[in-house]
Amino acid sequence: MEKTRTQFYVVKTGDNLTKIAQTFHVTVDQLMAWNPQIKDRNKIFPDQRIRVSPPEGTGGDVEYEPFPGADFFQPSVTSPVIEAMGYRLIEEECSVYSGGPDSTWSPADQKSYANWQRKLGFSGPDADGIPGRTSWDKLHVPAVYA
Known part of the structure; x- marks a missing residue:
């Protein structure tokens, strides 16, 4: 399917x-x-x-993007996962986006994610804006299918 x-x-x-x-x-x-x-x-x-729709074939259960690994978050990466993450950061009131997120990893993504990490209580190098598994899993980025 x-x-x-x-x-x-x-x-x-x-x-x-x-x-x-x-x-x-x-x-x-x-x-x-x-x-x-x-x-x-x-x-x-x-x-x-x-x-407004579930991932196809899940019967409507909530499904989240798995953690793609810290190396995924590089300026050369373009993915709908990055855009979905950005919208979740907006919903969590952690955004520094001026015009909204897009699918390319950017400094605004990193700064917004750092705000999310600080919201979770991380500090210092643990709030550098590069997603880690713990903070990613708590963000609940909806699964995105191409």
């Missing part, structure tokens, strides 16, 4: 989870399960990026 890329939706003014669920033919409970960053089903915000 061929896997398809996970679908995301950017919340617009006036949206709510019920309306979004109806648009994408899913339930509010599914949206909540696929978006652990949403703690209150009545509180979503304009420009928030939410997952």
